[in-house]
Amino acid sequence: MAKFVFLGDLKLTDKSVRVGSKLQKIVSDAHYVIANLEGPVTQQDKPRADKKGVALKNGLGIRRLIDDLAINVLLLGNNHIYDFGEDGLLDTLSFCESRNISCAGAQSKSHDGSDIVRLEEAKVAIFSYAHQEGPVSRGRGNGYGPYALPKLQDIINQINELKSLDYLVIVVYHGGEEYFNFPWPRRMGWCRRLIDSGANLVIGTHSHSVQPVYQVAPGHYIASGLGNTYFEDSCQSNNIHARDSIALEFDSDSGRLAIHRIKADFEKCDVDIINDVSQPIDFSMFNQYFYQNWSKESRQYITGSLNRGSKRAARGEWWKRFIRPSHILFHFIRRIGFKKNRNIRDIDILLCSLPIFGKFYSKKIYAEGQNEFSF
Ligand SMILES: [Fe+2]
Incomplete structure (x- = not known):
């Protein structure tokens, strides 16, 4: 031992x-x-x-x-x-x-x-x-x-x-x-x-x-x-x-x-x-907090605010703060929309990010699990 x-x-x-x-x-x-x-x-x-x-x-x-x-x-x-x-x-x-x-x-x-x-x-x-x-x-x-x-x-x-x-x-x-x-x-x-x-x-x-x-x-x-x-x-x-x-x-x-x-x-x-x-x-x-937190982080991921701390734009670049979330959202939607790069996790993140529905959907995909991680 x-x-x-x-x-x-x-x-x-x-x-x-x-x-x-x-x-x-x-x-x-x-x-x-x-x-x-x-x-x-x-x-x-x-x-x-x-x-x-x-x-x-x-x-x-x-x-x-x-x-x-x-x-x-x-x-x-x-x-x-x-x-x-x-x-x-x-x-x-x-x-x-x-x-x-x-x-x-x-x-x-x-x-x-x-x-x-x-x-x-x-x-x-x-x-x-x-x-x-x-x-x-x-x-x-x-x-x-x-x-x-x-x-x-x-x-x-x-x-x-x-x-x-x-x-x-x-x-x-x-x-x-x-x-x-x-x-x-x-x-x-x-x-x-x-x-x-x-x-x-x-x-x-x-x-x-x-x-x-x-x-x-x-x-x-x-x-x-x-x-x-x-x-x-x-x-x-x-x-x-x-x-x-x-x-x-x-x-x-x-x-x-x-x-x-x-x-x-x-x-x-x-x-x-x-x-x-x-x-x-x-x-x-x-069960008490996992789905809610995952759903919240999915939302933050899509808008670019997850892990945003040190990515804050410098003072003179205030405009980046406005542009960045839409830039990230645009790229995320592009990934989901084009089949070549689309993966199951991106689609899950999108669905999990939805208010109310996201929490229940998170629970459903936990129960389903995953057979392999190839994407
Ligand atoms: Fe790594």
Whole structure:
């Protein structure tokens, strides 16, 4: 039996980051410290030729942070791990090997990978998958890059198989609604089915925001968004939550889980726990506020006011405040209207944003869940 600490997304520049004493204490008490590595650890200059959008990699700072946080499991199943191609991923795999770090979630062309880290001593299996949004993901055993999230039934079959071998099962998926403080109800329905199938923890990364942690039953939890443990990059400069995250402290013996709130400071280059430990929310409370909040955030998303804090226009650019909401609304409607880019989540967000109806519709799509995340 063992103690685990789960951290969120990591993306560092070359700067060294200091770990505060409170955070140091909880990681030193743990047998396994696990984090999502958002982008390869590499000195390669050029992103892979077909890379679209921002390419992320970890600079020299990650080395010290991994040592100071005593991270011994890195999850590579995310949308940036293959941004610097085969060479970037191979650099990352040798980095993990040189530090004796277990990893999973991505495969290279020349080496077989795995979508599961098996910690045999603790009898724990941790899945690492990237959601399928865009061309970064590859199917299982189907090439290279991050492992794509399989269909629900395929994951359930794997959970059943591991449970029959007496493993404690943890599913970590990299995907989710960026900057939302509540996950898409279909995603919650999906998480719930995994828990009902026997998974002990279902954990989400990638949202760049902290989302609620629920206890569904003793020893069974859903934490859909851990946030950015330390994510210093220009692509996060407009995110008011970029410095916030939670660490989950999980005892596989007692099944207890504790939550620690973490704050990163990019000016001082440090990261630490900022307040007292808190407990997960009992799932019986879920109905009381989830749908209402999701519906409200859907509305804010469409008008552009979700996560708007640091995006406020400068004084001399007051006109942007008026133009921005209509600009966002226009693009959102364009996404919904043109079939090529249309996805089920956008349509759900639109319907959930409607007053009164939105709350009931949110409830309906939670009950329906989702079979796969491919859009
Ligand atoms: Fe991501």
